[in-house]
Amino acid sequence: MAKDGPSRRWTLPAVSAAQLLVVLDGTIVNIALPSAQRALGMSDAGRQWAITAYALAFGGLLLIGGRVSSALGHRRTFIIGLLGFAGASALGGAAGSPEMLFAARALQGVFAAGLAPAGLSLLTITFTEPRERGRAFGVFAAVGAAGSAIGLIAGGLLTEYVGWRWCLYINVPLALLAVLGATRVARDRPSRDGKGLDVPGALLSTAGFVAVVYAFNEAASLGWGSGKVLALLAAGTLLLATFVAVELRTPRPLLPMRILLHRARGGAFLAITLMFVAMFGFYLFMSYYTQTILGYSPVEAGLTLIINALATLLGSTLIAGRLHGRVSPAALILPGLLAAAAGILLLTRLTPQSTEVFGLYLVPALLLTGLGLGLVMPPTAGLATADMDWQNIGAASAAYNAGQQLGAALGTALFNTLAAGAAASYLAAHPQAAAAAGTVRGYTTALAAAAAVLLVAAIITAPLIVARRGRQRADDRKAEETTPVG
Template sequence: MLAVSAAQLLVVLDGTIVNIALPSAQQALGMSDANRQWAITAYALAFGGLLLIGGRVSGALGHRRAFAIGLAGFAAASALGGAAPNPGTLFAARALQGVFAALLAPAGLSLLTTTFTGTRERGRALGVFAAVGAAGSAIGLVAGGLLTEYANWRWCLYINVPVALLAVLGTALVPADPPGRGGGRLDVPGALLSTAGFASLVYAFNEAEPHGWGAPRVHALLAAGVLLLAAFAAVELRSRGPLLPMRVVLHRARGGAFLAISLMFVAMFGFYLFMSYYTQTVLGYTPVQAGLTLIINALAALAGSTLIAGRLHGRVPPVALIVPGLLAAAAGLAILTRLSADSSHVLALYLVPALVLTGLGLGCVMPPTAGLATAGMGHHDIGAASAAYHASQQLGAALGTALLNTVAASATAAHLTAHPDATPDAATVHGYTTALTVALAILLAAACLVALLNTRSRRGSRSAEQVG
């Protein structure tokens, strides 16, 4: 449990920790404004694009062996990035981190599923796993701020090395698992199409943030991504050894889990973006203070995933946790939509309740969706199911950041045009609340869709969870 949790923390944390260190890294290495985004994008593209291949390789090698290889490679890539003498080396190291994270993430969830087989112990394990995943982004912001301010930006990468190596030592306590049968032949067309399709979508979402959704390159990337993934699905239906068996995603309850976690991450990463900018640009918090504020959210997620979802695992249908979790997070966002530039006692009356509710919601959604993603899967298919679950998170996070940032920027500009005498803070807060209103609508829609998907298959969902 400790080894898998450490690996999950590394994968999630590295999505945010470098964001805080990027300005210092840019100055130290002489990056241009146009190129600096690749310190973030290189990791996201490699991770999101290679997840399905990582899941298949994990099943072929054996999940414990793939887990150890992923940890060792992640540590080496982190050391390379920390010692980078120029931007190119840093970008390459970040891409390598993404490559090994794509192997590490599905292997870790697969190990969790195959190691903890009892209903109660699996519930606790999934609760801890989800808590670490939910808290990772906040911890990354706090750690990035502290390390950059009091040590050096390079330690935002070096810090991964001892954590990864300790986790490698912990794998000695994990029971060995055999390599998957029939896993020696890779579905090459599926691998190429899935990698190109997911990478195209992630890159489109990243490009939409600075260039806008109307940019031709964004349209081209989105169209290419959709077409490539459609071709991937067609290939998988005909393949004898598919990279992602369609039964993994076409199962009604499992599809509801993928949908729920994707839309949850769309809303939550928009929320994290809002919290980061609002606390620093409007309230005047330092990066460290802004990150520490998010610890409230992390603690609430820990409580939701371990004290609520972990204990109720197997006792109630997964939908009975997922839908209330989505609604709790929606209630948290609803509080923030009432903010204005003149609001007083912001921390106590708005931020703390919103952070608690969104954290509890995220904590209640992640364990049952992770359980459904892998429930009833054979040894060889668990890696693919785990990879699809992480891919859903990645796409949701990338889309949420780009979509809600664009909504906020457009709403801010429109408010200034309609109210020329408005203060910059008033326009900014209006933009944020507009974006959060969209995120609120996404969560409500997700709750409705998940309830509909599971209404007709509630009995199947319960039995699948018991089988898992």
């Protein structure tokens, strides 16, 4: 459904501001955590919940948030999400105990789970003409991709010069400005397709996502062979498999399976998930390598990522945004995956003796990975919601965001474990080697794995997103005939 000119002018800034809030909060608290731990007296074992509480609530409730967005109306859900996010941020900033901070972070995740799919849905129903949709998705992707870097920079500056509490308080004025813009956005009609929520699907999806994301978070510190991690992964896999089985049989599913069975859409979900697996491994490397090996401060490490953010902006707006509708999505997604893989592979050449690291290694890698991310995000976001009936746009948007969350959690845990294991093995085999040599070997091993993930993503997704339009329509019709209508 097309929207009028004024609503288009307000929709993109409001949704972009909300996207920045959601992504930024995934990293800004990381920088502030040591200061918050000292101020609130958190234990070393418990401090991770300032990060994990947000990730679990956000990832676990995304599918429910997408369905609620369709049921209440995307604009209404968007405004409620912004107001709730602002309130939770104020509560966290004023926290007087670890428990209060953890609860506020979880509450942020709850509102973000409705805010993120509602925002993407608003873009989809507002911008319908191919060229303007390409520009809108390009800006949306650039803001989302740059959010992590901005979070690191803002977290360092605020913590150092104002105080850690402002890493949460800063969300309040940003959210209220986005609300002001959202009130000017044209109203959309809520879905009247069925009454009530798919309760079994909601419970199974939430429990499954929480178990899997929590397992990924725990694996970063306990290792993949931990009994706790393996039990969580097994439980999460079983719950999600049961969720799929239930969704195939219920008349009004939380996530209609035809959303995932569409060839091009399924390829987009897979591409963005694996892209986030690799990129969050890359961001982990940038954070640790620049600070532990090169001696950068947290602020300097964050500022280095501006190169990546600017390259993402270039790729998403000036290339992907302008080419949207003129070339096939595959012509952007596949080169994007390969460009990011090339940037990461360049860093595997690093050694403790490498010189001119910033100019010869970091800058080219940051440019290539940023350009790749900028090429991948707009077309995958467009494919994820393309040709969806308005009742199910929220569910498709939620599934797209869920893929990003799972990819980020898996990438951080997987590559942290790989780096630590490779470093330990190298030092055990070379007892005379300096600790820095083992650390660099661990980083390069993890980066090689990240590049391999991107290459595999290109190979696997190519047959899906390159599929002919006629074949895509036939597959979609077949999926609709065999899947209950949601």
